[in-house]
Amino acid sequence: MIERLRGLIKNNHKGKSIQFMLSLSFTSIAVLGMVFVGFMLYARFVASSSEVIIEDNQRLIEQVSLNLDAYIRSMMRTSDAMYYTVIKNIDISTEKMDKEMNLLYEVNKGSLIGVACFSEQGELLGAAPVSDLKPGVDVTKQEWFINANEKIENLHFSTPHVRNLFDESNYRYYWVISLSRVVELTKAGYTSRGTLVVDMSFSGIEQLFSKVNTGDGTYVYLMDGEGEIIYHPRQKLIYSNLFQENNQGAVVYEDGNHIEKFEGVERSVVVHTVGYTGWKIVSVTPVSQFSMSLGQMRFFMVAILAFSLILITFLNLILSAQIANPIKKLENSVKDLEKGNLGSDLDIYIGGSHEVQHLGRTVRSMVEQMRRLMDGIVQEQEEKRKSELDALQSQINPHFLYNTLDSIVWMIECERYDEAISMVTELASLFRISLSKGQNVISIDKELQHARNYINIQKVRYRNKFQVIYDINPDILTFGTMKLILQPILENAIYYGMEAMGDEGLIYIRGYQIDEEIYLEVGDNGLGMPESMSEKLLDEHNQLPKRGSGIGLLNVHQRIQICFGTDYGLQIKSEPDVGTKVIIHLPAILYSEYVVKEEETDEKA
Amino acid sequence: MKKRRIWIFFIIASLLLLMWVISYSYINQEKSNDDSKKISVIVHGENTQRWENFYQGVQQAAVDLNAEVTFLTMTDDISIENQISLVEREVKNNVQGIIISAVDSEGMSEIIEETAKHIPVVMAENNIPSDDIPIEYISADNKKMGETLAERIMEENDGTTPIYILQVNQQRDCVWQRRSGLESKLQSNGYAIEYWEPAQGDSDLNLFIDKMLKKSAWGVVAALDEIALEGIIDGTQEYLNRDKEGEILHPVIYGIGSTAKIVYSLDRDLIKGIVFQDEYHMGYISMVRLCRQLNGGEAPPADGDSIEFYSANKDTLHLPEKERLLYPIIQ
Numbered sequence: 055m056i057e058r059l060r061g062l063i064k065n066n067h068k069g070k071s072i073q074f075m076l077s078l079s080f081t082s083i084a085v086l087g088m089v090f091v092g093f094m095l096y097a098r099f100v101a102s103s104s105e106v107i108i109e110d111n112q113r114l115i116e117q118v119s120l121n122l123d124a125y126i127r128s129m130m131r132t133s134d135a136m137y138y139t140v141i142k143n144i145d146i147s148t149e150k151m152d153k154e155m156n157l158l159y160e161v162n163k164g165s166l167i168g169v170a171c172f173s174e175q176g177e178l179l180g181a182a183p184v185s186d187l188k189p190g191v192d193v194t195k196q197e198w199f200i201n202a203n204e205k206i207e208n209l210h211f212s213t214p215h216v217r218n219l220f221d222e223s224n225y226r227y228y229w230v231i232s233l234s235r236v237v238e239l240t241k242a243g244y245t246s247r248g249t250l251v252v253d254m255s256f257s258g259i260e261q262l263f264s265k266v267n268t269g270d271g272t273y274v275y276l277m278d279g280e281g282e283i284i285y286h287p288r289q290k291l292i293y294s295n296l297f298q299e300n301n302q303g304a305v306v307y308e309d310g311n312h313i314e315k316f317e318g319v320e321r322s323v324v325v326h327t328v329g330y331t332g333w334k335i336v337s338v339t340p341v342s343q344f345s346m347s348l349g350q351m352r353f354f355m356v357a358i359l360a361f362s363l364i365l366i367t368f369l370n371l372i373l374s375a376q377i378a379n380p381i382k383k384l385e386n387s388v389k390d391l392e393k394g395n396l397g398s399d400l401d402i403y404i405g406g407s408h409e410v411q412h413l414g415r416t417v418r419s420m421v422e423q424m425r426r427l428m429d430g431i432v433q434e435q436e437e438k439r440k441s442e443l444d445a446l447q448s449q450i451n452p453h454f455l456y457n458t459l460d461s462i463v464w465m466i467e468c469e470r471y472d473e474a475i476s477m478v479t480e481l482a483s484l485f486r487i488s489l490s491k492g493q494n495v496i497s498i499d500k501e502l503q504h505a506r507n508y509i510n511i512q513k514v515r516y517r518n519k520f521q522v523i524y525d526i527n528p529d530i531l532t533f534g535t536m537k538l539i540l541q542p543i544l545e546n547a548i549y550y551g552m553e554a555m556g557d558e559g560l561i562y563i564r565g566y567q568i569d570e571e572i573y574l575e576v577g578d579n580g581l582g583m584p585e586s587m588s589e590k591l592l593d594e595h596n597q598l599p600k601r602g603s604g605i606g607l608l609n610v611h612q613r614i615q616i617c618f619g620t621d622y623g624l625q626i627k628s629e630p631d632v633g634t635k636v637i638i639h640l641p642a643i644l645y646s647e648y649v650v651k652e653e654e655t656d657e658k659a
Numbered sequence: 660m661k662k663r664r665i666w667i668f669f670i671i672a673s674l675l676l677l678m679w680v681i682s683y684s685y686i687n688q689e690k691s692n693d694d695s696k697k698i699s700v701i702v703h704g705e706n707t708q709r710w711e712n713f714y715q716g717v718q719q720a721a722v723d724l725n726a727e728v729t730f731l732t733m734t735d736d737i738s739i740e741n742q743i744s745l746v747e748r749e750v751k752n753n754v755q756g757i758i759i760s761a762v763d764s765e766g767m768s769e770i771i772e773e774t775a776k777h778i779p780v781v782m783a784e785n786n787i788p789s790d791d792i793p794i795e796y797i798s799a800d801n802k803k804m805g806e807t808l809a810e811r812i813m814e815e816n817d818g819t820t821p822i823y824i825l826q827v828n829q830q831r832d833c834v835w836q837r838r839s840g841l842e843s844k845l846q847s848n849g850y851a852i853e854y855w856e857p858a859q860g861d862s863d864l865n866l867f868i869d870k871m872l873k874k875s876a877w878g879v880v881a882a883l884d885e886i887a888l889e890g891i892i893d894g895t896q897e898y899l900n901r902d903k904e905g906e907i908l909h910p911v912i913y914g915i916g917s918t919a920k921i922v923y924s925l926d927r928d929l930i931k932g933i934v935f936q937d938e939y940h941m942g943y944i945s946m947v948r949l950c951r952q953l954n955g956g957e958a959p960p961a962d963g964d965s966i967e968f969y970s971a972n973k974d975t976l977h978l979p980e981k982e983r984l985l986y987p988i989i990q
Contacts, residue, residue, distance in 0.1 A: 190928065190973075216986045218926075218977050225923040227986050256988070269722075291719060293983040294940040295967075357682050364674050371667060 072381055076374035077367070084366045092355055099351065104344040107272075108311050108322060111337040114266055115326040118274060119335055121262050122328055125165065125254075129233050130209060130330075132162050133252045136169055137237050141250065147242040151180035159183060167217060167228045167253040171237065172199070174247045179239070185220035193219065193249075198232035202249050206236035211331045213282045214256045229256035231284070259285050271343040279332035281305030304336050313341070380406020384414050391417075396425050439616050443494055446613045447538075457545060461515040473514050480507050494617065495652070497645040498565065498572070499531035505540040505563065512548050520552040520559025520578075527566045534645035535572070535638075536613050542606040543576045543624075543636045551580020551634060570642045577635040588628040607636065614640065696726040696756065696953055698946070699749040703762035703785070703831070704736045709885050709918045712987050713783070716942025717758065724950040729754070736886055737828070739766040746770050750778065756949045760784045764832035779952035783945045784936075785833045795952070797945045799936035799968040801833045804915055805840025805883070809848075811932040811970050812879055812913050818850050821878035823871070823910070826856040827864065827887045837883040837915055855880070868894025872910065880910045885921065888914030888933075892924045922985045928973055936968040937984055 070078075140154040151171060159169050159182035170181040176194040178187050193199050196218065201210040212232040222228070230253040239248040259276065267273050267287040275286040281302045283292065291297035300316040300323075307325045314323055320341040327334050383403040390400055402421055404414035458481050465474035496504075502524075509522050544561065552559035564575040592611050611624040618641050628634035700717055702710050707730075714730055721728045731749070733741045742762045747770070749757060756779040761767035768787040774780055775794050782796040812822065822845060828834045845852055861867040868891055876898070882888035895909050914921065917935035924930045944966065971981050 188926075213979070214988075215979065216977065216982045225919040227919075227922075229986065229988055260988075288719075289988060290715065290939055290983075291943070293980075294716070294937050294943065296940060296943055353682075353685055357678060360678055361675070364671055364678075368667075368671050 071378070073371075073374045073378035076377055077370045080370040080374065081363075081367050084370075085363060088359060088362060092359055096352070096355060100344060104322075104341075107339060107344055108324065111272060111322070111324045111339060112311070112326075115274065115324055115335050115337050118262060118266055119326050119328055122259070122276070122333075122335065125258060125262065126211070126328070126331060128162070128165065129252055129254050132158060132166065132169070133209065133233055133235060133250060136171075136250055136252065137235070141171060141237050141239065141248070145240045145242065146179055152182065152184055155180050155182040156184065165255055165258045167230050167255050168220070169250070169252050170219060171248055171250045173239065174203075174249075179248060181220070187219060188221050191219060198234040198251055199249050202234035202236050202251075203247070206247070208235070209330075210234045211278070211333070213278055213284055217253055228253070230254060231256055231259065256285075263287070272337060272339040274335060274337045275299065275301070277301045277305065277334050277336065279305070279334070284333065301336075305334065307334075377407070380410045380414075384410060384417070387414075388417060391421060396421065396428055443613055443616050446609050446616070447494060458511060461511060464515065477511050477514055480511050483507055494536060494613075495534045495645070495648045496537045497531065498526075498533050498535050498574070501535050501537060501540055502526060502531070502563070502565070504538065505544060508541045508544060509561075512544070516548065516552065520548070520555065520561055523560065523562040525562060525564040530565050530567050530572050530642075532644055532646070533567075533572050533640070534643055534648040535574070535640055536610070536617055539610045539614065539638060540574065540576060542610050543638070546606050546636075547576055547578040547580065547634070551578035555580060567642055572640040572642050574638040574640070575635060576638075577633060579633040582630045582632050582634050583628045584630055585628070588626045588634070591626050592624060610638070614638070696724070696950060697729075697754045698726050698756050698758065698949060699729045699731060699752075699754045700758045700945075701731045701742060701745050701749065702760045702783075703733060703742060704886060705732050705734060706736075706885070706889075706918070707732050708920075709916075710938075711919075712917070712938040712984075713942040715987060716939040716944075717946045718942075719939075720943045720946030720950070724946065726946065726950060728946075733762065737762060737830075739763045742767060743770050746774055750774055754778065756780070756953055758783055758945045758949055761787055761831070763830040764788060764835075766830065779949055781945045781949045781952075783941055785831045787832065795948050797941055797948060797966065798833060799941070799966040801836035802840035804934050804936065804968050805837035805842075806844045807840075807968070807970055808837070808881060808883075808913055808915060808932075808934045809841045809844030809850075811934065811972070812845070812881065813848055813850065815931060816879050816911065818848075820911070821853055821875070822850055823853050823855045823875075823878055823880045825868075825880060825882045825887045825891060826854050827882075827890070828884050831884070834883045841881060841883070864890035865894045865897065869898055872898045876908045876910055878910050880912050882912070882914035882916070884914075885916035885918050888912070888916045888930070889918060889920050892920060892929060895929065917985055922976070925971065925973060926976055932970060932972040934968060934970045935985070936966050939984070939987070941966045 135158055136155060140151050140158065144151055144154075155169055155171070159166060168181060168183060168185070171179045172193050173179055176192060176199070178193075197215070198210065198212045201212070210233070212234070214229050214231055217228040217230045217232075233252040233254060235250050237248045237250045239246045263274055263276060263285050264287070269287075273287050276284040278284055281304070283289065283299065283301050286292055286299060288297045288299075292299055298317060300314060303314065303316065304312075304323055304325060307323065309325050309327050312323045312325065314321055322339045322341055322344075324337040324339075325334055326336075380403065383405065387400070387402045391402075400421065402414055402418035404411050404418065406414075458477070462474050462477050462481070465471075465477060506524075513520075513522075540563070544563075547561050552561070558579075560579045562575075562577050564573075564577075566573055591607050593608075607624060607626070614623045622639045622641060625637040625639060626634065627637070698721065700714070702713070704710075707714075710730075710732070717728055717730070720726070729749070731745050733745065735741060739762055742759075746757065746759065746767075757774060758781045759767075759771065760783045761771065762785075764785060764787045768789060771780055771782070771787050771794065772789055772791055775789075775792050780794050782794055782798075784798045786796045786798070787794070816822070824838060824841065826838070829838070842852060855867075855871045857864065857867045861870075864886075872894060880891055882891050891910075891912050891914065895912065899909055912924075912930045913932050914930065915934045917933060917938070921930065921933060925933055969981065969984065971985065975981055976985065
């Protein structure tokens, strides 16, 4: 599992920027920490709130208990007063108790509905307020009477019931709680048993409890020792079976706090037993109420968490940018390096933290070293190329001289002195050009001039046995070319093409430009050659028979390639009995650019 | 890069603004949480005491479900026009739902059906014949109540005693159902039934009853609703008050209903037995069902919702379970 998680994190890291990773890491750790601390605080807060609510409930119940106790004791005192100051002091055979009873009733009538005393047979002996007993009422069958006579030494509190003793006017009825006791009656000197009932108004108890039942989720109810409900804020709903209460479950609870589950709801129940009566005051709070009251607190926690998250993300973005930006800049420098840029414009970034600065300095020093090495290699290559070119060039000069001198010798032997003089002059002119201040590249214009000089010599020698046609685009004259590239080709055209042609020889020289390329063509209408032979002409290792110095096409081809690259050079097209065409392919570079370049090279050298 | 930063700043600012809006609305939610439903309860008759238990049930449900209730009684006992005008007035006052006990099943059906097309309506105790739209109906099973009343009569009277059914308020479906149950049970057990039916000229129920008592004070009289039963109580009381000697006969009265007067008369032995429904339950459930409709709850059941009913006589009147229903504790 941990390995899988690691793998997942590793995979997710791939391809992500360092700033993103830093932001994500900082934010994740901060959020985890905040959530953990928040959760712990919240849990502690909920727990302490629960304790506070339970303590509040206990205090509330104790307060209600005190009030109820006072109420009950006041009723008990009334009952005692009735018994000990009224009933005990009269002989019912001669005296009525109504007057004294009425006095006591008047004192307590705020919480009393009435007081009555009955004989053992249920005969009314006295009542306050004075009323007539309802016809047909048999008090001996009423619960309060039975309970009192079952345990004569005790005071008995009934559950709420409708008072069913006296004729009430206007359809009135009273919900009461009866406090009944057996009393000792004196009748003509004899004692007998009687029953005193004090009917307390149920509304008195209702008022005590309604004050604490504010409808905020917690409610308090009252039940007797048997679990019979005396007061409940939803009493009528319970009577109509619209609400269920766990009074029969709670009756066995000891005093204190209990957690119960009733009808799927977890509830905190606080029980307090009221002295003497055995009644139990029960406070019920659904456990969900503990956290419900924390709704706003929860909301604020989430809000603060969300706010902090946004703030932390923002700050992390800034901080991570501060850390990552130097690395990014260094990376960009290295990217340039990767692309092969070692030029002077390549600036390796040095900045940020100590480590990044060190890395930058190291890379910069490495680049410097590479640059030096590269410069060395380039120079070496250049020198090598130059020496190769010089070697080839040094080959071509004697070759040309040999040919020309051969022609001059021939003219002198034939006593054609004027022509020999003319040829020597032309040769001098040609050499002046060909020397070209020691440069290898000259303008096409000069190269053509050179070719013309050579043709003129050869025309003399061959007594105009052939014709030469020039077709040169004047636009190409300012471009540069290797010097002495046309002459060897013309030499070949004359030797191999014209010698066997009688007076019908034709050589044409064409010069033109296509796109950025320059083409110079030298063609003849000589004997031509098979394709297998023409293909081998530019092969360094060919075994073809050579005439003269044997230096010619291959030299030109190699020089062009050394100077301009392998994309350039010669191309030979020949057909037997049709003729041969040699195409010189050159880059279209202005001669002036070569001049500048060579000057720079000279300066460097 | 700069554009990206502007975007990030914009997103963060938006999030903070959103959070502020949510926090503000949440904190002020409780202050503005005034979404209590405005409900009208329209009952038949002018006797508010007769509906006391029912109203307490409605009121308790209103507290539980955060509803605001207006309780309306009529200016007389039987005027259809009066109840129609009450319905129209409440609809005009933009109440969100109506609980109604129709004074006349046929006569009120049109206005109630029309009202139910616009706002939720719950029928309490008395239904209307409605085929077009289902209207929720909450009541005890009136036919069974009639049958139970018949059983109580048969328990205490043999077939020799004449049995009179006071035929008033037959325009209400619930009364008609009760009569149907009472008649069928009595007749199937061989009891002969006679009817006390006020004629066109008998506009005063007390006078009519007095007239009937003078004609025949011996026998069993059954009343099928509170109005009829209270009428018999008043008529009989007047009839008895004229008898200074206290020797004349008076009929044995049975009926359906549980007003304070009826319960008092039962306690004083003026009435022999009653059948009554748990009106507190009826009121509570009516409100619950109406609120459920207002909250987009499921469609009302076609066969209505049945409320428990009970019977009582003088001996059982003060049993705790009966006292709790017949003597409402005002909470």
